[in-house]
Amino acid sequence: MVRLQNKAQEIRRKTFEAIYNAGGGHYGGSLSAIEILTALHFDIMKLKQGEPEWPERDRFILAKGHAGPPLYVILSKLGYIDPARLAELDQDGGSLPKHVDRLKVQGIEYSSGPLGQGISVACGMASAARLDQNNCYVYVLMGDGELDEGQVWEAAMTASHYRLDHLIAFVDRNRNQIDGTTEDIMALEPLADKWSAFGWHVQTIDGHDTEAILSAVAAAKKATGKPSVIIANTVKGKGVSFMENEYKWHSGQITPEQYTQGVADLEGVSKQ
C-alpha cells in the first residue's frame, strides 16, 4: 500500500512537471485525481501487458477529459506511450492533447472533453459487455462540477434501470469547479443522497487514500444488481501549497518561482 501511495506521489510530481512544461494547463483537477487514477491503473483494473486491445480488459473512461496529463503519465509508465511524448503535451502538432483522445493515444478508451457524456458512454459499454458475457468492469471518473450536466442524471437513471453492476463511477469531489466552489455555483449536497435516490450503491471515501480506494472498489463489486458510485473527497490542486482548494487554479499558468515552490511542496510530501 505504501508502494501505491508512493507511486501516486511520483505521478503527481511528473504531472505537475508535464503541465508546467506544456506552458500551463489544468493543474487543479489533475492533481486531485492522482490517487484514483493510480489505484485504478496500477492495482484495480484488469489489463494485459503488451496487449492493450485485449477484449476482456477493464475499461476506464475519463469523463472529466481535461485531466489528461496524469493519465498520460500513467500510460507512459504502463508502456502504452513513449515517455518522451510527455513533452508534446498540448504542443502545436503534438500527439498528446490535454483532453484525452483515443485516436491519438493508445490506452485511452474514449475521447472526452465535453463534460457530462462519459457516464452515458460507460453505460453503453457496460451494457454491451453484459450482452457479450464479457465480465469486464467499466470505470468512469467524473468531476463534481461535471454533475451539473443534466445528462449525468439521465445516465444515472439508465445505469440503475438496467442494473449495470459492472459499472463503477468515481466522483472527484474536490468541491471546486471553474467559477467557484461547487456549493457556491450550483450546490450538489446532499450528494450521496442524490445518488442513492437514483438507485446507486454509494460510498464516500478519502480520495487521496489508495487503501480506501481499493476497499471501496472491492465493496462496489460486492454490491450486485446496481451500479456503484464512489464519492471521493479530494483537494483540488492537491500537494501544491498555493493551489490547494483554490478554484482559480482549476487551470492557468505559473511562474518559474511558483514552479520551484510547487516542486518543493511535492518533494516535501515525498520525504515524509
Add this chain to the structure above:
Amino acid sequence: MIEFGERRDTNATYGATLTALAKENSNIVVVEADLMKASGSAVFKVAFPERMFNVGIAEQDALSFSAGLAAMGKIPFVSGFACFMAQRACDQAMNSIAYNKYNVKVVGTYAGLTSEKNGGTHISVSDLAIYRAMPGFLVIDPGDANEFAAVLRFASEYDGPVYIRSNKGVFPTFLPEDSVFKPGKAIVLSDGADVGLITCGIATAEGVKATAMLNELGIGVRHIHMPTVKPLDTEELIRTAKQTRLLITVENHSVIGGLGGAVAEVLCAQFPAKLIRLGLQDHFGETATLGYMMHEYGIDADAIASSAEKAMNA
C-alpha cells in the same frame, strides 16, 4: 417514365428491416428514447428483447450510450425525432460519436414536414444541415421505403457514423424493392436538356410528378435523385449542370445547409450555374398536414412545375 409501385410504410420498414438484419448480424442493437412507436422498432424488441435499449426521454444519453455500445463492437441503430437527434443531442453526436469515430447509425424519425401535426417545434428544418456539418457523418435522406430499407442494410455493413432520415408515412414506392444502396451516388430518373431537377427524400416523388407535368409543356427535365446529401455526388451534379439550362433543388428541409446548400457550395466552386433552391425558405413548419405544407412551402409537384416553368420563361 418512372412508375409508382406499392405503397409502403416507413415505420413498418424500419422494424422489419432491422429485425431481418439482426438475424444475420448478432452485433446489431437498437437504442430508443421512448419513441419506439415512431421509429417502428417494437417488432425488433419482440424478436430480440435483450438487444433493445430504451433509455427513456433522454436523447443526449441515447446517443452517448450508443457510442459506448459501438466502442465494444456493437452496431447500434439509435432513433428519435429528427429534430431532437439533431438539435438536442447535437453535441453528443458531434463528440461522443463523430469525434470518436464510432460506428453508430442515427435515425431521425418524423423527419422534416412529415412530423405534420406535431407542429413547428417538432418539424426538423435543420437536421440535414447539422449532421452535414459534422466531420465523418454520412447524411442520407431516402426517397422511399424500398430505398430506406436498402440504406439500413448499407449502414449496417458500413463502418462509421451515418445519419439517416426516416420520413413518416405510407408512400408509393418508385425504386425497386431489391435495390442496393450506393452511398454518394445519385440516381438519374429522367433525362432532358432544359431543367436539371435535383431532389432527395420525399421531394423526389414530387419531382417525378413535376417532371411529367413539365414534359407535357415541352420542357425537358433531367431529374436526379440525390439521397446522399453528404458526400454529394458532385460528378453527376456537374454533368447535370452542364447538360441543362438551370438547376432546381427540392428538399423537405430548410434551403440553408441541406441539399440546396450543398449543391450551391459545389456549383460556386466548380461550375457556376443558375440555381433555384426550393424548400423551407428560412422559416419553421407549422401544425398542418404534409400535403398542405408541401404546397404552401412550394415543394409539391405543382409548385415545382410552376417554379420550373416560370424560370424557363424568365
